[in-house]
Amino acid sequence: MSELLTVRECADFIRSRDNFLIMSHCRPDGDTVGSASALCLILRAMGKTACLMPNPEITSRYARFVEGLEPPEGFVCETLTAVDLAADTMFPVGFAGGEVELCIDHHGSNSRYAKRLLLKPEKAACGEIVLELANELGVKLDKEMADRLYAAVSTDTGCFLYRNTTADTHRAAAELIDAGADYGGLNVRLFRKVSPARLKLEGLIYSAMRQYFDGRVTVAFVTLDMMRESGATENDCDDLASLAGRVEGSSCSATIREKAPGLCKISLRSSFDVNSSDVCAKFGGGGHPMAAGCAMSCAPEEAAERLVAAIIEEWKH
Numbered sequence: 001m002s003e004l005l006t007v008r009e010c011a012d013f014i015r016s017r018d019n020f021l022i023m024s025h026c027r028p029d030g031d032t033v034g035s036a037s038a039l040c041l042i043l044r045a046m047g048k049t050a051c052l053m054p055n056p057e058i059t060s061r062y063a064r065f066v067e068g069l070e071p072p073e074g075f076v077c078e079t080l081t082a083v084d085l086a087a088d089t090m091f092p093v094g095f096a097g098g099e100v101e102l103c104i105d106h107h108g109s110n111s112r113y114a115k116r117l118l119l120k121p122e123k124a125a126c127g128e129i130v131l132e133l134a135n136e137l138g139v140k141l142d143k144e145m146a147d148r149l150y151a152a153v154s155t156d157t158g159c160f161l162y163r164n165t166t167a168d169t170h171r172a173a174a175e176l177i178d179a180g181a182d183y184g185g186l187n188v189r190l191f192r193k194v195s196p197a198r199l200k201l202e203g204l205i206y207s208a209m210r211q212y213f214d215g216r217v218t219v220a221f222v223t224l225d226m227m228r229e230s231g232a233t234e235n236d237c238d239d240l241a242s243l244a245g246r247v248e249g250s251s252c253s254a255t256i257r258e259k260a261p262g263l264c265k266i267s268l269r270s271s272f273d274v275n276s277s278d279v280c281a282k283f284g285g286g287g288h289p290m291a292a293g294c295a296m297s298c299a300p301e302e303a304a305e306r307l308v309a310a311i312i313e314e315w316k317h
């Protein structure tokens with residue numbers, strides 16, 4: 001069970017410690033990579049020794065954020081810190097063990113695996129919490145920090161259009177733009193441009209989407225065949241879970257990704273009609289009320305059937 005910290009207590013704890021190793025979650029997104037790498041730079045600006053735990057699943061889209069932040073030869077970690085990491089099931093591939101001294105997170109479902117926890121479930125992105133922490137620590141943000149935190153905040157809100165976006169999110173973004181974030185360049189790179197293989201993959205996904213429950217539920221499939229046909233690699237698969245939510249009249253969308261024959265990873269997105277985290281918990285997963293995930297050991301067809309049944313059961317009539 002974690003000791004819950006306020007931002008001030010977290011800042012005090014950070015001041016009292018050194019030799020930070022910062023961990024992002026598996027299948028890393030812009031929030032975990034942006035927040036972890038920005039925190040690393042903030043700690044270094046304070047004169048601390050800090051580096052990022054290598055995350056082998058990082059995609060080329062976010063790779064530039066972690067350049068130069070890997071642990072040097074002979075680095076000994078004293079303060080293992082997790083960022084945007086909700087449960088030990090989300091530890092990065094190759095995690096070598098060790099007690100997590102501090103976790104900074106915005107997932108209400110956080111499993112309290114760390115010794116200390118700074119948790120703000122009202123925040124759309126972990127990047128907003130790291131920004132608050134930087135201000136509390138008295139670190140003036142530079143462009144490199146601001147870029148990373150802008151990427152964190154903008155990706156977790158789908159460029160400020162998901163329902164988790166609040167006036168506070170926009171205020172955080174404005175603060176980051178004031179601090180020098182290249183928001184124009186980041187928006188184009190993160191939300192507009194895609195590789196030709198990604199475009200082809202999206203075409204296949206859109207063509208195969210299915211609707212259930214009078215169109216209120218949409219399911220998108222990402223099969224191994226689609227990956228082969230489009231020529232897409234993991235680098236082309238950032239945020240595929242946002243595609244299914246675009247259909248008019250649909251307020252709950254699932255993306256079923258066939259990772260291997262008989263193994264599917266599911267991302268669920270919803271608005272107010274159903275709690276994604278509750279649905280995914282039925283299959284051993286979890287997350288936020290409006291965005292959650294789980295895994296199923298079956299073919300995509302069967303995963304869809306089981307998932308849709310669970311969604312309808314949870315629907316708030």
Ligand SMILES: [Mn+2]
Nearest residue numbers: 031084126156
């Ligand atoms: Mn996040």
